[in-house]
Amino acid sequence: MESHKHPNFLRCQIQNGDSAWRSGRSRRNAVNGCVLAITAIAALSWWFLSPTAPVPTQGTNSSPATKLLEPFSWGQITPSQSLEYHDCFDGFQCARLDVPMDWHRSDSLGTRMAVAITRLPAKVPVTDPQYGGAIIINPGGPGGSGVTKALLSGRNLQTVVDSAASPAETTDGSRHRYFDIIGFDPRGVNNTTPGFSCFPNLFAQKNWELQAEADGMLGSSANSFMRNWKRAIALNTGCSKAISTPSGDGGDALGEHTNTPPVARDMLEIVERHGEWREKQGMEAQRRHDQSRGHDPEQSIFTRTKWKHGQEKLLYWGRSYGTVLGTTFAALFPDRVERMLLDGVVDADKYYTGAGPEPIVDSDAIFDKFSSYCDEVGEECPLYTPGGPAAIKQTYKELEDSLLNSSMSVLPSETRGPGVATWTDLKVVLRIAVYQPLAGFSFLADIASNLLTGDGSKLVDFKHGRRSPACPSDECLAAGPWSSPCQVAGQNELYSSSAILCTDAEYMQEADEEGFKRTWRSLQEVSSTVGDYWAHVRLACVAWSVRPKWKMPVPVTGNTSHPLLFVNNLLDPVTPLQSAKHMSRAFPGSGLLQQDSEGHCTLAAPSLCVSKAIRKYFQTGELPAAGTVCDADLKPLLGNPSKVEEHLTRSPEDGALYKALLEEAQRLRLPETPL
Ligand SMILES: *[C@@H]1O[C@H](CO)[C@@H](O)[C@H](O)[C@H]1NC(C)=O
Ligand SMILES: *[C@@H]1O[C@H](CO)[C@@H](O)[C@H](O)[C@H]1NC(C)=O
Ligand SMILES: *[C@@H]1O[C@H](CO)[C@@H](O)[C@H](O)[C@H]1NC(C)=O
Helix, strand or coil, X not given: CCCCCCCCCXXXXXXXXXXXXXXXXXXXXXXHHHCCCCCHHHHHHHHHHCCCCCCXXXXXXXXXXXXXXXXXXXXXXXXXXXXXXXXXXXXXXXXXXXXXXXXXCCCCCCCEEEEEEEEECCCCCCCCCCEEEEEEEECEECCCXXXXXXXXXXXXXXXXXXXXXXXXXXXXXXXXCEEEEEEXXXXXXXXXXXXXXXXCCHHHXXXXXXXXXXXXXXXXXXXXXXXXXXXXHHHHHHHHHHXXXXXXXXXXXXXXXXXXXXXXXXXXXXXXXXXXXXXHHHHHHHHHHHHHHCCCXXXXXXXXXXXXXXXXXXXXXXXXXXXXXXXXXXXXXXXXXXXXXXXXXXXXXXXXHCCCCCCCCCHHHHHHHHHHHHHHHHHHXXXXXXXXXXXXXXHHHHHHHHHHHCXXXXXXXXXXXXXXXXXXXHHHHHHHHHHCHHHHHHHHHHHHHHHHCCCCHHHHHHHHHCCCCCCCCHHXXXXXXXXXXXXXXXXXXXXXXXXXXXXXXHHHXXXXXXXXXXXXXXXXXXXXCCHHHHHHHHHCCCCCCCCCCCXXXXXXXXXXXXXXXXXXXXXXXXXXXXXXXXXXXXXXXXXXXXXXEXXXXXXXXXCHHHHHHHHHHHHHCCCCXXXXXXXXXXXXXXXXXXXXXXXXXXXXXXHHHHHHHHHHHHCCCCCCCCC
């Protein structure tokens, strides 16, 4: 959102953070200091023993993933109204689906959009009896890129939902299912076009972001309100004006069509077009079959793959903001749901209207867990202070207060220039910790203990590592400020987030100074951990002035064609269990599975129990028994390498699942957007 690298309030996971596990190197934007490196158990034990994994320093060679990201460009694909897949990246397929910007416009003259779609193909052909369908994913945000999510996590998510048996081993076709994983970029996000820009070029954007960081977040100084308020007005007034200008004569304005209902409609279109595409594959396969093995009177392949016009159903896995998109879809198209798994559940009524309890109610309790785990492990926790959890909390609190009084000077190092470690910087680390305790707690303990010795270099290294300075490209310089070559896909996440959030939550646009200050104060009262941060989420929509054409009716509720499955941690910093309970009540027949851990979304900690329930749901449609609470198989700071090894080696099936979960849980990132 506005100013700092902040509210990804509804994002469960990794946006930019490359898995260090997978790639063995940290990316510029990854949270370098806490990336948990390398493969295998040896590295794991080292991770648990050393509270902060140092930045793995390796050569500058591209990881396999990034190498393959380079040659493909979305511009090579011509958008089409049917799904036409092209090979892209490494073993993926990409398509650009042509849709109307305004789904309710009845003339045919409106602006068109091209939705970027990436598909990780199932382990069996779509014509196979064991093909289970395509699961559409959304990573949260709002503003998160589903394409990126599919590229980074698609294989691990597939491991969770697919049958544990490999397709080659299965003889009984009816019991095993294998799924495609499909990620798409919502409107206003990354590779979906048209895009928009709030800055004349990337250089200007990076400058703005550095200045905002230096100004400090709300609560960082006596004049923090004024600085942030003025920034919000400058940014949001300009941004929303840019996005609400209609394209061309009689065209539509992107900003009026980036809210969630049209995106849910896009998703329905993907589902329909997938049916059409599947049928096409089926017809070809049937023809090949009939040619080589004689005419099949039942035309079984064709029958199996036939497009059910206007009746194709959605399989979906959404997290954080992705649960808003999911429940919105389920409310608008209740008879088009085949499977819907919603993890880290947003109270959609609160999200759209502002009425109801604040979502950050449990965030301080997560910080309390930090103190108690740290106390439990004793001296191995760098922030350990004798006297129990309260003493550790006090130690941290004093550190925070002293940084508020005065930042810390940090001398230049071999890799960076001079810096200052600030209260704002520490609050960022605290936020990572409560979103992703598994990796974040030890990271916080390490940074904090370093600061306590009067050395702010670890914090400054971390801040420095997140920066990615950028010059305008030659094409951009030639075309001039604000021109389209100056728009760079994939750099707009915070602003995409606002474009979606502020038109969903129109009430946020209305704040005046006094009203905002009241909201801010009440958020501080709810949470000393993330209250100031959450106020930034509100600030991101101040002076935004765009009204959506398609407003979401509330309450968000529906009788769906198949029960939804909600999953939630017992303690989640921004999507509390009470929100999951609220939404489960709003969708009769739905299930709610709880995971006994802390952090944002259940993948914050591996749990074989939860993952097997998710697998079962996708395989059979069955919900777990009501009231089920699953353990997490790993606790922050207390991680026991022998336990990990036990899980990894217990059976090949569990080992593969556990490895996928570990990779997801360890992919530490700075949440750029709130959800
Ligand atoms: C911060 O400054 C105030 C006022 O100067 C002082 O009373 C307080 O002790 C300081 N706090 C810390 C933790 O240094
Ligand atoms: C945007 O998508 C590209 C793939 O086309 C991906 O490499 C990049 O990381 C994405 N950017 C963001 C911010 O998700
Ligand atoms: C769902 O079904 C119940 C029972 O038939 C009904 O009372 C309720 O109004 C329905 N809800 C919606 C949103 O249609």
